[in-house]
Amino acid sequence: MRIHLTSLFVDDQAKALQFYTEVLGFVKKTDVPVGEDRWLTVVSAEDPDGVELVLEPSGHPAVKPYRDALIDDGIPMTAFEVADVQAEYERLSALGVKFTQQPIEMDSISTAVFDDSCGNLIQIIHSA
Amino acid sequence: MADELFKALADSTRRTILDELAERSGQTLFELCTRLSVKHQLRMSRQAVSQHLAVLEQAGLVESRREGRYKYHDLNVGPLQSITERWISPEETEHKS
Numbered sequence: 001m002r003i004h005l006t007s008l009f010v011d012d013q014a015k016a017l018q019f020y021t022e023v024l025g026f027v028k029k030t031d032v033p034v035g036e037d038r039w040l041t042v043v044s045a046e047d048p049d050g051v052e053l054v055l056e057p058s059g060h061p062a063v064k065p066y067r068d069a070l071i072d073d074g075i076p077m078t079a080f081e082v083a084d085v086q087a088e089y090e091r092l093s094a095l096g097v098k099f100t101q102q103p104i105e106m107d108s109i110s111t112a113v114f115d116d117s118c119g120n121l122i123q124i125i126h127s128a
Numbered sequence: 129m130a131d132e133l134f135k136a137l138a139d140s141t142r143r144t145i146l147d148e149l150a151e152r153s154g155q156t157l158f159e160l161c162t163r164l165s166v167k168h169q170l171r172m173s174r175q176a177v178s179q180h181l182a183v184l185e186q187a188g189l190v191e192s193r194r195e196g197r198y199k200y201h202d203l204n205v206g207p208l209q210s211i212t213e214r215w216i217s218p219e220e221t222e223h224k225s
Contacts, residue, residue, distance in 0.1 A: 071198065074159060074198060113156070113159070
């Protein structure tokens with residue numbers, strides 16, 4: 001068994017697709033209309049056959065209280081691996097991305113946390 | 129206020145929280161938890177860290193502020209001033225120098 005899909009609730013699928021592809025650099029994999037919404041996934045450009053990230057509509061009533069409580073405590077539920085946390089922090093900040101945790105280096109791990117502007121906090125991580 | 133201040137400082141975990149906030153003020157609960165577990169190998173629940181923060185806030189050593197949807201915790205060293213003022217008079221420090 002292996003992980004195939006993982007989902008993020010996004011406020012606006014079109015805006016999320018733009019952020020995840022144009023700002024973060026992921027690649028669109030699937031985009032199929034489903035009722036009023038889309039079955040929309042992106043993958044890493046470095047691993048196009050790897051885990052797909054589903055950009056899921058956030059309309060379900062459970063989503064708002066769940067995300068509000070997480071964001072209140074600054075908790076990211078998703079982490080992306082990067083080669084250089086500091087460099088990504090600088091690149092994304094220059095593109096207007098808001099960080100709730102600036103890079104910290106602890107032993108062999110570096111992390112930072114940013115707001116994906118679609119309702120989620122995301123951690124970037126590098127472990128040497 | 130003085131009792132609350134000394135009680136807050138009497139716990140090593142709370143002093144570690146203050147150390148981390150002194151290194152960088154304005155941290156989310158998540159960042160503090162990350163620092164405590166990764167840097168200090170302190171195995172605690174978020175609720176436990178939250179409770180320590182509440183004690184520090186009660187003593188005035190930590191202040192929390194909202195910025196949009198986020199909540200950040202800042203260090204406030206103001207109350208520590210009262211400790212030095214209580215026992216170390218200005219004349220005494222002058223004598224020593």
